Structure formats: C-alpha cells, structure tokens
Amino acid sequence: MIIHSRFKDYNVEITEDLSFFDKLKALDNSEFVVDKNVYRLYKEHFDGISSDRLIVIEATEETKVLDTALTICEKMTNIPAKRNACLISIGGGIIQDITGFAANVLYRGIKWIFVPTTLLAGCDSCIGGKTSLNYKRFKNLLGTFYPPDEIFICPAFFQTLTQKDYESGLGEVVKFNIMTSMDGLRNIENEIDHLLNREEDSLRKCIEKSLSFKKSFIEVDEFDKGERIKLNFAHTFGHGIETVTNYAIPHGTAVAIGMIMADRISENRNILSHEIVERSEKVLLKVIHIDYDLRKIDFDGFIKAIRKDKKQVNDQLTAVLMTNVSKDLRIVNDIQLDEIKDAVNYFCELYYK
Ligand SMILES: NC(=O)c1ccc[n+]([C@@H]2O[C@H](COP(=O)([O-])OP(=O)(O)OC[C@H]3O[C@@H](n4cnc5c(N)ncnc54)[C@H](O)[C@@H]3O)[C@@H](O)[C@H]2O)c1
Ligand SMILES: [Zn+2]
Structure with a gap:
C-alpha cells in the first residue's frame, strides 16, 4: 500500500515473517532503535547487528522525551553519512514517536524506517506521520509531522x-470499523472473536482495512485541519480517561470506552439509532477489560482534562459524534456537561453490571 504525503510517498508492506530483517541489517549508515521488550523477546533476530548500531530503549511515557531523542541524535554523529543516514525503528507507538522526532530534527531530516510491533502501531499510528514527545507533565506537547520512508508490518509480532x-x-x-459504515460494523461483528484469538489471517485483513480507511482521511487532510479531525471520534473522552486515570487505562482501551460514551450522546440527540448503539457496544465490551474503577472517576478532573485536549478550540466542548449516515461523522461544538455526566454513568452501569 502506498501512502501519498506532502513529504514523500511511502510504502507499507505486510510481511509473513521477519526475513526483511536481513535487508535492514544490510543498510549502510543505519542505526537500530529497538523497544527493550521486543529486543528481549526476539533477540535471535538481532544477531549480526553490532552493539554500536543498536539503541535499546525501554518504552514508557517517561522515556518518550526530548533527552531520549537527543541521545539518538548524538549517537548518529558517529556515522560518517549525515543526511544519508537512516534510523530503523522497531517497537510500538512510543518507539515510533521518539525515533520519528529524532529523524525529523537531525540534520533537518534523515531517512527512517518503521517496524510496528504493537497492534495499535500496526493498524493505526504507523501511517499519518505524527511524532510526539512528552514534556514535564504534558503528554505529547512537542510534535511534528514526519512520516517514515518505509513501513514493514509483521503480524507475528502481535502474538x-x-x-x-x-x-x-x-x-x-x-x-x-464502526466508523466505516454498516459494512464495517458487520465486518467487526464477524471478525472480533477471530481477532481476540489473534488469528493471523484476520489480523492481516484487519490491518489492511484499518490502514486503507485511515489513508482515505490523511491523504486529503495530512495536517489535521478538517477531514482528519473525524478520526478523533471518541478521542475527546478517551484522552480525558487516559489523563484522569494517570494512563492506567491505555490509549486504545480509553478510546473504546470513549466510543460507548460518544454513542450514548448521539443516541440521546436522536442522531444514532438504538440498534447501532447496541450492536457497537456488544463488540466494544469484548475488548474492554480494565482494572481501574471508573465509578470513582474524578469528574471535574475528567472535564478539566478534556478542556486541555489540543483539539479543543474554545470554551465550548467539542467532540466527534457518529450519526446513522455512513461516514457522516459530525464535529459538534456544544457538548454539555450534563451529557458527559450521563455518558460516564451510562458506561459504568453497562460495564459494572
Ligand atoms: N504518532 C502517532 O500517530 C500516535 C498515535 C497513537 C498513539 N501514539 C503514542 O503511542 C504510544 C502508545 O503506543 P503503543 O500502544 O503502540 O505501545 P507502546 O509503544 O506504549 O508499547 C506498549 C508495551 O508493549 C511492549 N511491546 C511492544 N511490542 C511488543 C511485542 N511485539 N511483544 C511484546 N511486547 C511488546 C512495549 O515494550 C511496552 O511495554 C503512546 O505514547 C501514544 O501517545 C502515537
Ligand atoms: Zn487513537
């Protein structure tokens, strides 16, 4: 799959196995940035890479900071090539964010290749070109757009x-899937159990579907000015949940909870049918398992976190809501606190019943 971008067109290849590692190892003037857990679990595949070509990083929100990116930049000064140098990033969204940022600022931009090893990175974040770093207590405060030159996705990593x-x-x-239309909803209803079993055929199909759907948004609005904002469906609430639980609930799970909340608001506004809401919830509840008690959520803190989200442009609360009409996601600017309170209570009743 080719992704068209203002920076360059870049290719995404879904592979059966890790044989593409040989090609990466043979690249001149390249340095590997690898997630520590991935390195531990797949150590034999890194044989033959000398230690001076390898940077192993623990993927935590605390390491997704400028210092780590600068350490990578400093290490790259040992490579004789400058703008022709290349960073090879192997890990999830954290390693992607750190490496993408470093590749962008070093010598005003060098090549980088990304190998996503989490499902979230493989199905979503690997394309679109966003890079982000945390600063002090501000998550993703620093960021740029800088897509990789090539992406290799091997679903075996997700096992x-x-x-x-x-x-x-x-x-x-x-x-x-839910955003795609009734076809998408039907597809995920059929696939979810296979996906929960991590069946590689289903995973491969789901990567292709997810990325081609995201591609259709990022290619028309690469810099998040209009159409791409719709991909933020459920994220307003998701980001609030991540923040208020101090990231005990991971991003995609918070987004899944955010979807249930957003759909509740849509149904109350009579823009989404009860049937779609119920069917979506049934699938979503299969992927939501949390050990944080959301019934004890600090509601004021949650609203404060939502207001701080960078997608909020003024005092009114903005969110993307689903409607019945296929692909017609609506960006609304008048979400009321009562509606959010009702949506939180609704989720809690549903999940903890
Ligand atoms: N740049 C973007 O467009 C974008 C989009 C969404 C999220 N993000 C960022 O991505 C981060 C979350 O990324 P993520 O969910 O991909 O995971 P992650 O990078 O946070 O990794 C999660 C955990 O999985 C481990 N891991 C990674 N691959 C593994 C494998 N194959 N087997 C076993 N363990 C493995 C990691 O070591 C880590 O402990 C957040 O910081 C978020 O802000 C970026
Ligand atoms: Zn997301």
Whole structure:
C-alpha cells in the first residue's frame, strides 16, 4: 500500500515473517532503535547487528522525551553519512514517536524506517506521520509531522503482546470499523472473536482495512485541519480517561470506552439509532477489560482534562459524534456537561453490571 504525503510517498508492506530483517541489517549508515521488550523477546533476530548500531530503549511515557531523542541524535554523529543516514525503528507507538522526532530534527531530516510491533502501531499510528514527545507533565506537547520512508508490518509480532496492550490496539481497530459504515460494523461483528484469538489471517485483513480507511482521511487532510479531525471520534473522552486515570487505562482501551460514551450522546440527540448503539457496544465490551474503577472517576478532573485536549478550540466542548449516515461523522461544538455526566454513568452501569 502506498501512502501519498506532502513529504514523500511511502510504502507499507505486510510481511509473513521477519526475513526483511536481513535487508535492514544490510543498510549502510543505519542505526537500530529497538523497544527493550521486543529486543528481549526476539533477540535471535538481532544477531549480526553490532552493539554500536543498536539503541535499546525501554518504552514508557517517561522515556518518550526530548533527552531520549537527543541521545539518538548524538549517537548518529558517529556515522560518517549525515543526511544519508537512516534510523530503523522497531517497537510500538512510543518507539515510533521518539525515533520519528529524532529523524525529523537531525540534520533537518534523515531517512527512517518503521517496524510496528504493537497492534495499535500496526493498524493505526504507523501511517499519518505524527511524532510526539512528552514534556514535564504534558503528554505529547512537542510534535511534528514526519512520516517514515518505509513501513514493514509483521503480524507475528502481535502474538507476544500482553492482553492489555493487544486489547488496546483492538480498541482502535473496532473504531475504524464502526466508523466505516454498516459494512464495517458487520465486518467487526464477524471478525472480533477471530481477532481476540489473534488469528493471523484476520489480523492481516484487519490491518489492511484499518490502514486503507485511515489513508482515505490523511491523504486529503495530512495536517489535521478538517477531514482528519473525524478520526478523533471518541478521542475527546478517551484522552480525558487516559489523563484522569494517570494512563492506567491505555490509549486504545480509553478510546473504546470513549466510543460507548460518544454513542450514548448521539443516541440521546436522536442522531444514532438504538440498534447501532447496541450492536457497537456488544463488540466494544469484548475488548474492554480494565482494572481501574471508573465509578470513582474524578469528574471535574475528567472535564478539566478534556478542556486541555489540543483539539479543543474554545470554551465550548467539542467532540466527534457518529450519526446513522455512513461516514457522516459530525464535529459538534456544544457538548454539555450534563451529557458527559450521563455518558460516564451510562458506561459504568453497562460495564459494572
Ligand atoms: N504518532 C502517532 O500517530 C500516535 C498515535 C497513537 C498513539 N501514539 C503514542 O503511542 C504510544 C502508545 O503506543 P503503543 O500502544 O503502540 O505501545 P507502546 O509503544 O506504549 O508499547 C506498549 C508495551 O508493549 C511492549 N511491546 C511492544 N511490542 C511488543 C511485542 N511485539 N511483544 C511484546 N511486547 C511488546 C512495549 O515494550 C511496552 O511495554 C503512546 O505514547 C501514544 O501517545 C502515537
Ligand atoms: Zn487513537
């Protein structure tokens, strides 16, 4: 799949196995940036890469910071090539964000290749070109647009994810399907059990579907000015949940919960039918398992977090809501606190019943 971008067109290849590693290892003037858990689990595949070509990073929100990106830049000064140097990033969204940022600022931009090893990165974040770093207590405060030159996705990586990280990826997958139309909803109803069993055929199909859906938005609005904002469906509430639970609930799971909340608001506004809401919930509840008690949520903190979200442009609360009409997601600017309170209570009643 080719993604067209203002920076360059870039290719996404879905592979059966890790044989493409040989090609990466043979690249001159390249340095590997690898997630620590991936390195531990797939150590034999990194044989033959000398230690001076390898940067292993623990993927936490605390390491997704400028210092880590600068360490990578400094290490790259050992490579004789400058703008022809290349970073090879292997990991989830955290390793992607750090490497993409470093590749962007080093010598005003060098090549980088991304190998997503989480479902969330493989089905969603690997395309679109966003890079973000945290600063102090501000998540994703610093960021740029800088897509990789090539992406290799091997679904076999997803077998070793913890259930929590895997289900987080499924949250975004369900989102893409539900957003697509009735066909998407039907598709995810049929596929969800296969996906929960991590069947590679289903995974491959779901990666293709999710990425081609996202492609249709990012190619018309690469810089998030209009159409692409719709991909933020459920994210207003999702980001609030991530923040108020101090990231105990991972991104994709928070988005899945956010979808249930957003759909409740849509149904109350009579723009989404009860049938679609009920069917979506049934799929979503299969991928939501949380150990944080959302009944004890600090509601004021939750609203404060939503207001701080960078997609909020003024005092009124903005969110993307689903309507019955296929692909017609609506960006609304008049979400009321009562509606959000009702949606939180509704989710809690549904989940904890
Ligand atoms: N740039 C973007 O467009 C974008 C989009 C969405 C999210 N993000 C960012 O991505 C981050 C979340 O990324 P994520 O959910 O992909 O995961 P992650 O990078 O946070 O990794 C989650 C965990 O999975 C482990 N892991 C990774 N691959 C593994 C594998 N194959 N087997 C076993 N364990 C593995 C990691 O070590 C880590 O412990 C957040 O910081 C978020 O802000 C970026
Ligand atoms: Zn997301």
